[in-house]
Amino acid sequence: MVIAALVYRNKSLSSLANGVSAIGLTIPSFAAIGLLIAPFGFGVTPAVIVVTFFAALPIVRNAIVGLAGISPSVVESARGIGMSRMRTLATVELPMAWPVILSGIRVSAQMVMGVAAIAAYALGPGLGGFIFSGLSRLGGAKAFDSVLVGVIGVVILAFILDLILLGIGRLTTPRGIRV
Secondary structure, three states: OHHHHHHOOOHHHHHHHHHHHHHHHHOOHHHHHHHHHHHHOOOHHHHHHHHHHHHHHHHHHHHHHHHHOOOHHHHHHHHHOOOOHHHHHHHHHHHHHHHHHHHHHHHHHHHHHHHHHHHHHHOOOOOHHHHHHHHHOOOOOOHHHHHHHHHHHHHHHHHHHHHHHHHHHHHHOOHHHOO
16 A cells, blocks of 8 residues: 555556556466475465465555545645645545555455465465365365365355455445445
8 A cells, every 4th residue: 555655646657556566467376376486495485475466466556546536626625724745645535545445455355365275386374275185186085075175265264354354344434435
C-alpha cells in the first residue's frame, strides 16, 4: 500500500505500477518457484518469496485504483480546510478507498491459498504437500484421498479467510460509504 500511496497521484508512475502488477500476475507461480529454487534451494525461502510476491500484486493494484478514484474535489476540500497532504491521505483518501483496497486484499488472500499449495513443490510447508504426495503416488493406495485432503483443506481455509476479511471490512468501512 505504501507503493500505491507514493505513485497514485502521478499518471505515469501509477501506469507503470499497474503494468508491472499485470505482468507479474501473468507469471505462472509454478515457474516462479522453479526459478527461485536455483538461488535459494528447496525449502521455505523460495515458497515465502513467491507467496509474498503474488500476494502484493492485487493489493497494490487495487490500492492505486481506489486512491486514484477519489474525487479531486474531495481532496481539494480537505486541503482547503487546512489538512496537510499526509492527514488528507490518512483521514480522507484511505478511508474512502478502503473498500476497493480490501477487495484487493480478499483477491490476494484467495490467490495466495492456491499459490501456497503449489509452493509445496519447493518443499515449503502447507497443505500442498498432501496434493503433491498424492499426485506422486497416482494410482497407488490412498493417493486420491491425499489429494482430496489437500484440495478440500485449501478450499476450507480460503473460505474461512474470506469470511474473516468480510467481517473486517464490515467493521472497518466507514458507515457512510458502506455498500
